[in-house]
Amino acid sequence: MNKLSIEICERIKSVIGDSKFGLHEPFFNSLEKENLSNCIDSSYVSSIGEYVNSFEKMIEEFTKSKKAIAVVNGTSALHLALKVSGIKPDEEIICPSLTFVATANAISYMDALPHFVDVNEKTLGIDPLALENWLDKIIIKKKGKSINKNTGRIVSAIIPMHTFGHPLEINSIVKIAEKYNLIVIEDAAESLGSLYEGKHTGTFGRIGVLSFNGNKIVTTGGGGALITNDLEVASLAKHLSSTAKVEHKWKLIHNQIGFNYRMPNLNASIGCAQMKKLPSFIESKRNLFLKYREVFKSLLGVRIFSEPDNSRSNYWLQTLILDKEHESELENILEVTNKEGLMTRPSWELMHHLQMYKNCPRAPLPNAESLAKRIINIPSSPFLV
Ligand SMILES: Cc1ncc(COP(=O)(O)O)c(C=O)c1O
Structure with a gap:
């Protein structure tokens, strides 16, 4: 267990508590x-x-x-x-x-x-x-x-x-x-x-x-x-x-x-x-983002992804991005968080790595290659706040 993994676990729990939550669960009534x-x-x-x-x-x-x-x-x-x-x-x-x-x-x-x-x-x-x-x-x-x-x-x-x-x-x-x-x-x-x-x-x-x-x-x-x-x-x-x-x-x-x-x-x-319920789901998810942002702002090595300029995001999946120097810790972070009952996931395997698409035409893909080693989605359900 490395230090960053433990810190990430603790900070997620400080926002959503100790219960087990999926990445994104539906809310019905x-x-x-x-x-x-x-x-x-x-x-x-x-x-x-x-x-x-x-x-x-x-x-x-x-x-x-x-x-x-x-x-x-x-x-x-x-x-x-x-x-x-x-x-x-x-x-x-x-x-x-x-x-x-x-x-x-x-x-x-x-x-x-x-x-x-x-x-x-x-x-x-x-x-x-x-x-x-x-x-x-x-x-x-x-x-x-x-x-x-x-x-x-x-x-x-x-x-x-x-x-x-x-x-x-x-x-x-x-x-x-x-x-x-x-x-x-x-x-x-x-x-x-x-x-x-x-x-x-x-x-x-x-x-x-x-x-x-x-x-x-x-x-x-x-x-x-x-x-x-x-x-x-x-x-x-x-x-x-x-x-x-x-x-x-x-x-x-x-x-x-x-x-x-x-x-x-x-x-x-x-x-x-x-x-x-969609307007209230969006509001909850935007509030969840603010809470995660608060707890992750002081943690070195990782940042929480914020909506890009000129846009208003639904924050469907809250996303952590590891700094490049920490990309080797991705597997350990996924291991530790999931063991603790916090569902976290990496990004998809890149399409050009999949056997059925590996021979398709493509541009140079340096950012996709790098991001795929650094993205971690964390629990994002609308009822978490
Ligand atoms: C980016 C993207 N495209 C397409 C789909 C396909 O949607 P569905 O699962 O409803 O077929 C999904 C979702 O699952 C998706 O995330």
Whole structure:
């Protein structure tokens, strides 16, 4: 047990007490139970029902998006977002290597290839400067398309991801995407409730994607959504998410190969109750951050990650970042904290280290490599303060 591990344990406990807590646990009360019970009584438990419509309305109002389409999870939302964007097999899609595997998997479902780029330490999201330098170096333009001159493939889209809920510099990314004619799909799976320059994350590109998995700030058990201001895209996404069934009083006709991705009413009933609590969840998580910041400010060797400039974060997962000189202590800190009943986790294994993605095109990734050795997520549930 080294000194830093013990100090980290003690300081986390000084904020949340001695009980065992997961990294991010959901909070339910009678509201979810009441909605679920009403939903069961209505017998509309599958993909048609009033709760699905209400849940979508609530997301639209909260994120100030014209349309929200609720689906079975964030991964299917990413897949659908790529599908309705017309991504073709063998195209390259830019995304960070520091992300959850769903970002890269959704690209693979399209028979396209992830092309990994670096993040920065300021936001933990794609670094605009490094991105532009990289694209300037590798892209040649032919007939309005961006071609990776190293591979000969078209680079058609970019999926920036707002890591642990913290907004990245999305305006700069959108500008670079315009320069290279890339479609922007924001992976906002973790950032419901986070704003960049006062605007909700996920609303800067063509489509934003949300997740309502059990560990997210708002959960429907499993669930996801696409948000967009493009009504045509929204209508196609909704159509494809419900097996591309043509509306008719009784005929069962499907005019495309669709997906069974529509969110069931049962899940949406939980979501409606959760959305009412979202403002209070965000407030609690921001307060939890202030408490952690207070206890960690005097500890040398580690810092707590604060929301980047120009943004307001939902602080989905509270994050400690070790100084570079202490990166060798990561394993010991994880060992000690977990043994003490405090659930802590490192960041994801970087995508380009995973065997299925190791041969994908990529930029130099020095910041992602370094951060992956220094990130520790600590207990972050909204009820901890
Ligand atoms: C960054 C990111 N993208 C995509 C997803 C996929 O969401 P889901 O688990 O709902 O499929 C998640 C969450 O789990 C995520 O954290």
